[in-house]
Amino acid sequence: MMLHKADVVIVGGGLMGSAAAFFLRQRGQSVILLERDQIGQYASGVNFGNVRRQGRFLGQLELANRSWALWRRLPELIDDDLEFIASGHMRVCYREDEIPELEAYAAAPEAAQLDLKIYRGAELHERFPFLGPEVKGGSYAPHDGHANPRLAAPAFARAARRLGARIEEQTEVADVQKVGGEFTVTTTDGRQFSAERLLITAGAWGQKLSEQFGEPVPLDTHGPQMAVTEPVPYALPTVIGVYTKIPEEVIYFRQIPRGNIIIGGGYRSKPDMLNRRAYVEPRSILNQMDQMRRLLPGVGNLNIIRVWSGIEGYLPDSLPVMGPSGNVDGLYYAFGFCGHGFQLGPGVGDVMAELISTGSTSTSIEPFSIRRFASSAEQRTTEQRSRAS
Amino acid sequence: MATARIVIVGAGPAGIRCAETLLAAGLKPILIDENRRDGGQIYRRQPEGFTRDYVTLYGTEAAKAKDLHQSFDRLRGQIDYRPDTLVWNLTPGQLCCVSQGKHSTVDYDALILCTGATDRLMPTEGWQLAGTYSLGGAQIALKSQAVSIGHRVVFMGSGPLLYLVASQYVKAGASVAAVLDTSPRIKRIGALPKLLARPGLLFTGMKLLAQLYRAKIPVHLGINPLQVLGDAASGVSGVRISMAKGETLTIDCDAVALGYHLRPETQLADLAGCRMRFDEASSQWWLAVDEAGRTSVSGVYAAGDGSKIRGADAAEHAGRLVAMALLEDLQQPVNIGLRDEQRHALAVMDQFRLGLAQAFPWPAAQAKALPDSAIVCRCEMISAGELRRTVSEKGACEVNRAKAFSRVGMGRCQGRYCSQAGAEVIAAAAGVSVQQVGRQRGQAPVKPLSMLTEEVSP
Numbered sequence: 001m002m003l004h005k006a007d008v009v010i011v012g013g014g015l016m017g018s019a020a021a022f023f024l025r026q027r028g029q030s031v032i033l034l035e036r037d038q039i040g041q042y043a044s045g046v047n048f049g050n051v052r053r054q055g056r057f058l059g060q061l062e063l064a065n066r067s068w069a070l071w072r073r074l075p076e077l078i079d080d081d082l083e084f085i086a087s088g089h090m091r092v093c094y095r096e097d098e099i100p101e102l103e104a105y106a107a108a109p110e111a112a113q114l115d116l117k118i119y120r121g122a123e124l125h126e127r128f129p130f131l132g133p134e135v136k137g138g139s140y141a142p143h144d145g146h147a148n149p150r151l152a153a154p155a156f157a158r159a160a161r162r163l164g165a166r167i168e169e170q171t172e173v174a175d176v177q178k179v180g181g182e183f184t185v186t187t188t189d190g191r192q193f194s195a196e197r198l199l200i201t202a203g204a205w206g207q208k209l210s211e212q213f214g215e216p217v218p219l220d221t222h223g224p225q226m227a228v229t230e231p232v233p234y235a236l237p238t239v240i241g242v243y244t245k246i247p248e249e250v251i252y253f254r255q256i257p258r259g260n261i262i263i264g265g266g267y268r269s270k271p272d273m274l275n276r277r278a279y280v281e282p283r284s285i286l287n288q289m290d291q292m293r294r295l296l297p298g299v300g301n302l303n304i305i306r307v308w309s310g311i312e313g314y315l316p317d318s319l320p321v322m323g324p325s326g327n328v329d330g331l332y333y334a335f336g337f338c339g340h341g342f343q344l345g346p347g348v349g350d351v352m353a354e355l356i357s358t359g360s361t362s363t364s365i366e367p368f369s370i371r372r373f374a375s376s377a378e379q380r381t382t383e384q385r386s387r388a389s
Numbered sequence: 390m391a392t393a394r395i396v397i398v399g400a401g402p403a404g405i406r407c408a409e410t411l412l413a414a415g416l417k418p419i420l421i422d423e424n425r426r427d428g429g430q431i432y433r434r435q436p437e438g439f440t441r442d443y444v445t446l447y448g449t450e451a452a453k454a455k456d457l458h459q460s461f462d463r464l465r466g467q468i469d470y471r472p473d474t475l476v477w478n479l480t481p482g483q484l485c486c487v488s489q490g491k492h493s494t495v496d497y498d499a500l501i502l503c504t505g506a507t508d509r510l511m512p513t514e515g516w517q518l519a520g521t522y523s524l525g526g527a528q529i530a531l532k533s534q535a536v537s538i539g540h541r542v543v544f545m546g547s548g549p550l551l552y553l554v555a556s557q558y559v560k561a562g563a564s565v566a567a568v569l570d571t572s573p574r575i576k577r578i579g580a581l582p583k584l585l586a587r588p589g590l591l592f593t594g595m596k597l598l599a600q601l602y603r604a605k606i607p608v609h610l611g612i613n614p615l616q617v618l619g620d621a622a623s624g625v626s627g628v629r630i631s632m633a634k635g636e637t638l639t640i641d642c643d644a645v646a647l648g649y650h651l652r653p654e655t656q657l658a659d660l661a662g663c664r665m666r667f668d669e670a671s672s673q674w675w676l677a678v679d680e681a682g683r684t685s686v687s688g689v690y691a692a693g694d695g696s697k698i699r700g701a702d703a704a705e706h707a708g709r710l711v712a713m714a715l716l717e718d719l720q721q722p723v724n725i726g727l728r729d730e731q732r733h734a735l736a737v738m739d740q741f742r743l744g745l746a747q748a749f750p751w752p753a754a755q756a757k758a759l760p761d762s763a764i765v766c767r768c769e770m771i772s773a774g775e776l777r778r779t780v781s782e783k784g785a786c787e788v789n790r791a792k793a794f795s796r797v798g799m800g801r802c803q804g805r806y807c808s809q810a811g812a813e814v815i816a817a818a819a820g821v822s823v824q825q826v827g828r829q830r831g832q833a834p835v836k837p838l839s840m841l842t843e844e845v846s847p
Contacts, residue, residue, distance in 0.1 A: 230837060280478075
C-alpha cells in the first residue's frame with residue numbers, strides 16, 4: 001500500500017482546515033488536507049457571513065483582531081477578495097436597560113481596537129433612519145463587516161494548493177493510529193497518510209476524533225437558519241444584529257451590493273447527521289419575518305427567495321476547542337466554533353500554523369483548550385465505572 | 390386508517406382525476422392548488438367573467454378540457470378544495486401553505502403531488518431581453534388574459550408545445566412571424582414507429598402543422614438559434630438563426646416564445662426527501678416512482694408531469710392510478726378492471742413519450758456552443774463564461790458547487806429556468822456527462838414568499 005507522508009495531516013476541509021493548510025505552507029511545512037465531502041460544505045459554507053468582532057467573548061478578541069488584520073489583507077493574501085466589505089456592524093437592542101451592557105462591552109480594554117460607539121435616542125434614528133421605533137440603542141463597530149462564506153474555504157484551499165498543499169476531497173477518514181512518533185490516517189478507500197503532527201479541524205464531527213484520543217467533548221450540533229430576499233437597490237451597507245437574551249428576538253441581516261438582503265437568527269434546527277443534511281424549520285422563517293418587520297419595517301413587501309441551513313458544532317460554553325491536545329504529543333484541534341467561526345477562520349489558520357510549526361503562539365488561545373473538558377470527562381469515566389460495579 | 394388525512398397538491402388533470410377516484414371510494418381529500426381556478430396549466434380556466442368558448446380557448450383539446458372542468462365542478466362541493474394556496478415548504482406530515490398573505494399548516498397522512506411541469510429552457514444569446522417568454526408563459530397570456538406576448542411573435546425551440554402554442558396564437562388572430570424548430574425532420578421520421586403508438590395524437594400534431602402551413606407561417610426545421618436581437622431599452626427586435634443548410638437568417642419580431650418541451654416540478658418531492666432518478670431518454674432528473682406513483686418516501690405519492698413528463702392524457706390516467714395505489718395501501722378495495730385500464734393506457738403513452746423525446750431532442754450541444762457572453766441565469770444575470778470559470782478556475786464539477794460559486798440558480802426562479810442548461814454548460818466545461826454533474830438540490834420556499842406573510846392561528 002502506498003503511504004503518503006507530510007509534515008502535517010489535517011482532517012477536515014472547512015475554513016479552519018483550509019486556512020491552516022495555507023498558513024502552514026507559508027511557513028514551509030508540507031501539508032495533506034483530507035476532506036470527506038467538498039471543501040467548505042458544512043458550517044463554513046452556509047453561515048451568515050459576519051466578519052464581526054463586537055459581541056464576542058472578550059477573551060476571544062485578541063484572536064479576532066489577528067484574524068481581522070488578515071481579512072484586511074484580502075485579496076492580496078490569497079488572490080481572492082471573498083466579497084469582503086468592512087462595512088461596519090451595528091448591534092442594536094430593544095430595551096433601555098440593555099444599553100449599559102453595550103457600554104460596558106465598549107469600555108472593556110480588550111475591545112479597544114474595535115472603536116465602538118454607542119448610539120441611542122434621536123442620534124441613533126438619525127444615523128440609522130431605517131431601524132424600527134422599538135430599537136432603543138446600539139453599538140456601532142466601524143471596522144467590522146461581512147463576506148461571502150460560500151467562497152471563503154474553497155479560496156483558502158485553492159491558495160494552499162497553489163503553494164503546494166495536497167488537498168484530497170471525497171476522502172473519508174476510517175481510522176487514525178499513533179505509533180511511535182507518527183500518526184497514520186487510513187481512509188475508507190484504503191489509502192494511508194502519515195505525519196508527525198495531526199490537526200483535527202472536523203467541525204461538527206471533531207469530537208469523534210478527539211474521543212479516540214481519550215478527549216471526549218460534549219459537542220452538540222445545530223443547523224443555522226438563513227434566508228435571502230430578492231435584490232433591491234443597495235442601501236443598507238451596515239450589518240445589523242439584535243442584542244437580546246430572548247432567543248426569538250435574535251435576528252441579523254446584511255445587504256450585499258448586488259441587492260439581496262441575507263437574514264439569519266432565531267430558532268435553530270436539528271441536523272440529520274445520518275444523511276448530513278440540515279433543513280430550515282418553517283417556524284424559523286415565519287419568526288424571522290416577524291422580527292425583520294420589527295427591526296426594519298421597510299422590508300415588508302420584499303420576497304424571501306431561498307432559505308438554507310447547514311451543520312454547526314456547539315459546545316456548552318459557546319467557545320471552540322482550539323489548541324494542542326492535552327493527552328497526545330503532536331495532536332492539535334480547532335473545531336466546534338459554535339456558529340461564530342467565520343470571522344475567526346483566517347486567524348485560526350494562522351495561529352494553528354504558528355503553533356504547529358514553532359510550538360507556541362503569540363495569541364492567547366488558552367480559554368479554548370480541550371483540557372477544560374478533561375475533568376468532566378474523567379468524572380464521567382469514574383461514574384461509568386461506579387455504575388458498572 | 391379510514392380517517393387518513395389525504396392531501397393532493399395541484400388541481401390539474403392528474404390532481405382532479407385523483408380526487409375523483411378517491412371520492413368515488415368514499416375518501417374526501419384536501420385538494421390544494423396554487424392557481425385561482427382548476428385545470429392546471431394545460432386546461433387553465435379563464436378568469437370569471439371571461440366568455441371565450443372551449444374551441445377558441447383550447448382548440449384541438451377543447452373536448453378534454455370541458456370534460457375535466459365538468460368533472461371538477463361535480464366534485465368541488467364534496468372535497469376540501471383550497472385554491473390560490475401555495476405549498477411553499479413541508480416537513481414530515483405537515484405542509485406549509487400561504488394564501489393571500491396568510492400562513493397556515495395542513496397535516497397529512499398521505500400526500501399526492503400533482504405539481505405538473507414548467508418549460509424546459511436552453512439559453513440563447515440575448516434571451517434576457519424584455520420580450521422573451523417561455524412557451525408556457527406565452528400560452529398563459531393567451532389562455533388567461535386573452536393577450537398576445539407581442540405584435541409579431543417568433544416561436545422557437547422544439548417539442549409539441551412549440552406547435553400547439555403557435556397554432557393557438559394563429560387561431561386567436563395573433564401575428565406569428567415564424568416557427569423555428571431545432572429538431573431536424575430526420576429525427577421525426579426516426580421516431581415515427583414510437584409515435585404511432587398514439588396515431589390519434591400524431592394526427593393532431595400533423596393537423597397543427599397543417600394549420601400553420603395553411604396560415605402561411607414560415608416553419609423551419611433543424612435550425613440553430615444564434616441570437617435574440619435587440620437592446621435593453623426597447624427589448625426584442627428580432628432573432629438570428631442558422632438554417633439547417635448553414636445560411637444565416639434574421640427574422641424581425643418584438644417577442645419570442647422559447648421552449649424545449651417540459652421539466653417536472655419536483656421541489657416539494659425533493660424537500661420531502663424523495664429519491665430522484667436520471668431519465669436517459671429526456672436527459673433530465675425525474676422523480677423516482679413505481680408504476681403506480683409511489684415515491685421512495687412512505688406516504689408520499691406523485692402523478693402527472695411532476696413525476697414523469699408524459700402529457701395531459703397520461704396525467705389523467707396516472708391520477709386515477711395513484712389514487713388506487715393509495716387505496717391499496719390503505720387496504721381499501723380497488724376496481725381491478727379500472728386499474729388495469731389505466732396501466733395499459735399509460736404503457737402506450739410511455740411508448741409515445743419516448744417517440745417525442747426522440748423526435749424533439751433536448752439540444753444539449755447548444756450549451757457547449759453558447760458564447761461566453763451569453764447569459765445563462767437570467768435572475769442573477771450570470772453568463773456562460775462566468776459559469777465556465779467556476780469549473781476551469783475553481784474546480785466546481787458539480788451543479789450545487791457551481792451554484793455556490795457562481796450564483797447560477799440562486800435567484801428568484803430557484804433554478805427552474807437555468808439549472809438544466811447550467812448543468813449542460815458545467816458538464817461540457819468539465820468534460821463529463823450531464824448526469825455526473827448532478828442536479829440542483831431543492832430549497833424552500835418553492836416560490837418566493839412575501840415578508841408580509843403572517844401566521845393565522847389555527
